[in-house]
Amino acid sequence: MNYFELFGLPIGFQVDTQKLRAAFMEIQKATHPDKFAQGNPDEQEAALEQSALANKGYTLLNQKERILPYVLELLGILTPDEKYTLEPDFLMEMMEFNEAWMDAEDATAKQAIIHQIEKIKNELYAPIQTYMEMDQIDSISQEAMLQIKSYYYKKKYLDRILEDFHH
Numbered sequence: 001m002n003y004f005e006l007f008g009l010p011i012g013f014q015v016d017t018q019k020l021r022a023a024f025m026e027i028q029k030a031t032h033p034d035k036f037a038q039g040n041p042d043e044q045e046a047a048l049e050q051s052a053l054a055n056k057g058y059t060l061l062n063q064k065e066r067i068l069p070y071v072l073e074l075l076g077i078l079t080p081d082e083k084y085t086l087e088p089d090f091l092m093e094m095m096e097f098n099e100a101w102m103d104a105e106d107a108t109a110k111q112a113i114i115h116q117i118e119k120i121k122n123e124l125y126a127p128i129q130t131y132m133e134m135d136q137i138d139s140i141s142q143e144a145m146l147q148i149k150s151y152y153y154k155k156k157y158l159d160r161i162l163e164d165f166h167h
Contacts, residue, residue: 002074003056003057003060003061003070004061004074006023006027006053006054006057007019007020007023007024007027007054007057007058007061008023009023009061010135010136010137010138011071011074011136011137012071012134012135012136012137013067013068013071013131013132013133013134013135013137014067014132014133014134014135015061015062015067015135016135017062020058020061020062021058024054024057024058027050027051027054028051028054030050031047031048031050031051031054032047032051033047033048033051035047068132068148068152069152071137072145072148072149072152075137075145077145077146077148077149078149078152084149084153086153086154086157090154090157093120094157094158094161097113097116097117097161098161100113101113101165110165113165114162114165117158117161117162118162120158121155121158124151124154124155124158125151125155127147128144128147128148128151131144131148132148
């Protein structure tokens, strides 16, 4: 069972946080350890496991940046520890930004590089924005899912560069 099923939510890149919270509270109420204090060890263990699963799912689905890879994994489009290969043109452009950063002589030049990278992130997001705002993924084509996967890895790469620049 995935976390969307656990909480009775449709699989999507957006989560209705009010419905998520309500479903989470229902599960916690139903599986609270105090309810099973008199139960047998198997019942207590099952309630504890269900409660832990709900906690883990609630935490994940409340973090927007974790929903995207989770949904892609559920669909088998992304696999954990996948060695995804970014396009050579993209990598070359990132290398140029790294070089420009090292050559930047002042804060203004560095800020301009950061601004360019943020602009690239926005340009990558624009074609998939409609999909990313959907709370159900049923109508998204396989081709669009692969585009979303590419966006995910490029954004991850860009975020890492920005983090390096800020240190």
